[in-house]
Amino acid sequence: MTLHLRTTAVRLDVKERRVIDRDGNPYAYETLLLATGGSPRHLRFGSESTIYFRTLDDYRRLRLLSEKGDRFAVIGGGFIGSEIAAALAMNGRHVTMIVPEAGIAARAFPADLAESVTQLFREKGVEVLSGKALGGLEESRKGIALTVAGHQPIIVDAVVAGIGITPNVDLAKTANLGVSDGIVVNDLLQTNAPHIYAAGDVANFFNPALNKRIRVEHEDNANTMGRLAGRNMAGAYERYTHLPSFYSDLFELGYEAVGEIDARLETVSNWKEPYREGVVYYLRSGRIRGVLLWNVWDKVERARTLISEGQPLSLVDLDSAIAR
Numbered sequence: 009m010t011l012h013l014r015t016t017a018v019r020l021d022v023k024e025r026r027v028i029d030r031d032g033n034p035y036a037y038e039t040l041l042l043a044t045g046g047s048p049r050h051l052r053f054g055s056e057s058t059i060y061f062r063t064l065d066d067y068r069r070l071r072l073l074s075e076k077g078d079r080f081a082v083i084g085g086g087f088i089g090s091e092i093a094a095a096l097a098m099n100g101r102h103v104t105m106i107v108p109e110a111g112i113a114a115r116a117f118p119a120d121l122a123e124s125v126t127q128l129f130r131e132k133g134v135e136v137l138s139g140k141a142l143g144g145l146e147e148s149r150k151g152i153a154l155t156v157a158g159h160q161p162i163i164v165d166a167v168v169a170g171i172g173i174t175p176n177v178d179l180a181k182t183a184n185l186g187v188s189d190g191i192v193v194n195d196l197l198q199t200n201a202p203h204i205y206a207a208g209d210v211a212n213f214f215n216p217a218l219n220k221r222i223r224v225e226h227e228d229n230a231n232t233m234g235r236l237a238g239r240n241m242a243g244a245y246e247r248y249t250h251l252p253s254f255y256s257d258l259f260e261l262g263y264e265a266v267g268e269i270d271a272r273l274e275t276v277s278n279w280k281e282p283y284r285e286g287v288v289y290y291l292r293s294g295r296i297r298g299v300l301l302w303n304v305w306d307k308v309e310r311a312r313t314l315i316s317e318g319q320p321l322s323l324v325d326l327d328s329a330i331a332r
Contacts, residue, residue, distance in 0.1 A: 020183035022201050039241040042180060042191055042199075042206040043234065046173030046225065051083065053145055057152055058167045061088055070168060077165025078102055081154055083142055085112040087256060088170030090125075094258045097134050104135040104162055106154070111138050117288075117300070118275040124283040125258065132259055173225065175210045188212055190223040195247040197237045207237040217251040217316040218267065218297065226254035251315060253308045264308050267298030267315045276326050287330050294320035299330070 012035070019028040020040075027035045048060035059066050059073075070092075074080070078101055082093040085107035096103045109115060111122035112129060129136050137156055144155035145167065154162040175190040185199045186192035190212035197205045197213070208230040212223045229252035236248050253266040261284070268290055279286035283302075290298035295318050299311035307330050314321075314329055321329060 017179060018182075020179060020204075022183045022204070025203065038203065040204045041237055041241060042185075042204065042210065043208045043237075044176035044179060044191075045209045046175045048169070048173050049171045051142065051145070051169055051171070057147060058145070058169055060169050061092060062173070070166070073166045074099060074101055079151065079164040080104070081106065081152070081162060081164040081167045083167065083169040084171045085109060085126075085136075085138070086115065086170060086172070087113075087254075089168075090129075090258055091256055092168050092170060093129065093134055094132070097129075097132050098259065102133070102135075104154075104164065105129070105137065106140055106142050106156060107136060107138045108141050109138065112136065114138075115271055116269045117271060118277060119271070121277070121283060121288065121302075122271070125261070128259060128261070173209065175223065177210065180206070180210075188221075192221075195249070196240050196245065197233065197248055198240075205237045205241055207233040213248060215251055216249050217312065217318075219318075224252045224254075226252060228252045228254060251312050253312075262303055264301045264305070265299065266308055266311045267296070269298045269300055273297060278327055278330075289326055289329070294322075296321065296329075301330070304330070 015029045017027045018030050021028065025037050027037065048062045050060060051058065059070055074096060080096050080101050080103050082089050082103060082105045085105060089105065090112050093103050093105050111126035113125060114122040126136050126138060137159060140156050142154060143157055146153045151163045151165055152167055156162065177187045177191055180187055180191045185201060185204065190210050191199060191206040192212045193199055193206050195214060197207055199206055209225045211233060212221055214221050232250045233248060236246055239246060251266055253264055255264045270290060273290040273292055276289045276291060277286060285303040287304055288300040288302065289296055296314045299314065301307050301311065310330055
């Protein structure tokens, strides 16, 4: 195996099966995997001090800043924002979260759970400005000043923005590969050029359990899809039917989730202890589309089975669908 570092692929020659780098150097291939991932969305204003948390270097930079500074702002209350804010607070830093939604993870969690999580963060010392948007950002000798409507200026030592990513599809576009919210692949993870595969955050694939195309930006999908893509490139003929899961830890709370975790769906919560331990089901037309396991462990496979079966379930059925 030959590894080429510090270079960037800028063009694919599909007919000749070559990758061209930024210096014009060609690299021949028989089969090719595109695992180009995604790029963080940026604020419409910002500074070099803003960390768009995505890479190992971003972690190292934030770690260094947290050793020197005490005041941090986190923009966004989703998966990245909530984890970063919790981690900083657990390390004794003063954290202000600016969240445009009604609460932390409000796009994913039912309203009552999102409210409970938001209250937990406040109890842990995090200032959560929910329903607010960042209006401006300016650096000075005193620090970074953030403007939020209806709030006095917030002075911090560093800003972390976790506002999502955009899939890196430019290389695929240059080769006229199918692109639609990522690089479109079939169930073998092939693009419309059969010798070119795609996997990970950038791949748009059909999931039979949900009966729809999805693109997933989490570890389980990247690892599972990457392994299968490698096997298929080596001659296997295996279909990708995996329904990915994801997980997070927020202070003393932890969760695993699988399927569509979308607050716009109908939800049914089955709590053993309200907002501390239980299962949240996400339904459409009475059928389970997603499962959130809240401090409930080792039940992901059961959740996958329920989603895959696609059977309408009553409230009585849901009460015992996943034993806690």
